[in-house]
Amino acid sequence: MSPRLTDHRKEQRSRQILDAAKSVFIRKGYGSVSLKDIIEETGMSRGWIYLYYQTKEEIFEALLDHQDLEYEQYLEYLTAASSPVWQIIVTLYTQQLHDLEQTEGGGMVPAFYEYFLVGWRDSSRREMLKQRYERGIVRFADLLRLGVSRGEFNPVMDLGQISRLVSSFQEGIVTHSITVGTRQAGTRLQFNALLNYLYSLLQPSAGKAKDFFDLGEELL
Numbered sequence: 458m459s460p461r462l463t464d465h466r467k468e469q470r471s472r473q474i475l476d477a478a479k480s481v482f483i484r485k486g487y488g489s490v491s492l493k494d495i496i497e498e499t500g501m502s503r504g505w506i507y508l509y510y511q512t513k514e515e516i517f518e519a520l521l522d523h524q525d526l527e528y529e530q531y532l533e534y535l536t537a538a539s540s541p542v543w544q545i546i547v548t549l550y551t552q553q554l555h556d557l558e559q560t561e562g563g564g565m566v567p568a569f570y571e572y573f574l575v576g577w578r579d580s581s582r583r584e585m586l587k588q589r590y591e592r593g594i595v596r597f598a599d600l601l602r603l604g605v606s607r608g609e610f611n612p613v614m615d616l617g618q619i620s621r622l623v624s625s626f627q628e629g630i631v632t633h634s635i636t637v638g639t640r641q642a643g644t645r646l647q648f649n650a651l652l653n654y655l656y657s658l659l660q661p662s663a664g665k666a667k668d669f670f671d672l673g674e675e676l677l
Contacts (some may be wrong), residue, residue, distance in 0.1 A: 471509050474499055475523055478516045483564055487571040488515065517572060518585070524565070525592075532600070542604030543661065547652065553631070554648050563635035570632070594620045601659065610659040619658050626651050 477498035481490050492513045496506050510516045533543045556564055559624045600619040604610045612619060630651065633642040 470505070474506060474509055474516065475520045478520055479565065482517065482568040487568040488575065490616070521569070532596070536603065542600060542607065542609055543599065546655070550648050550652065554645060557631065557634045557644055558639050566631060566634055594624060597624065604659070608662055610661060612659050614658065622658070623651060623655050626654065
């Protein structure tokens with residue numbers, strides 16, 4: 458009889474599988490990856506993998522959930538530090554710019570697009586993408602709302618609409634950066650333009666303009 462795994466050990470095994478899968482998806486995208494590729498990357502037996510996940514799709518979705526959780530925890534850490542919300546925004550965009558410039562091929566993003574855009578006719582994937590999109594819009598709008606509550610912003614339009622506008626701008630930057638490369642896409646310039654556009658929509662409170670522009674210059 459095999460020994461029972463503790464909850465901690467189960468979590469470690471699951472994380473090991475997801476980390477291995479992430480490496481494979483970054484190298485090969487989504488479509489060309491097989492469950493066999495992931496199994497070989499983990500160094501585990503097929504039987505061990507099946508104790509946790511049954512399909513490549515299930516692993517990919519679990520990986521996305523895990524990354525979402527990590528992002529939310531990172532955002533909570535930034536907001537808990539009582540930093541100005543604009544500084545938090547600049548930090549988030551700077552990190553994304555760094556990831557695009559440093560990670561060959563765009564990291565996990567191409568696999569994400571393959572899964573959801575190439576497979577958009579699958580109703581379950583389409584519904585999942587809609588839900589993820591709305592969560593992202595709400596998350597960013599909540600961050601802006603925090604800035605308003607602190608007296609940092611005087612937005613010229615609804616925060617949800619601002620969140621949707623900058624999301625579309627951001628997605629375009631990321632897509633072009635991946636497909637033609639960050640140099641040709643002018644990714645750094647585009648992120649700075651995004652910050653300037655967002656600044657014009659948020660209208661920072663009087664007396665704080667210099668601080669806001671100084672932070673924005675980090676992307677120049």
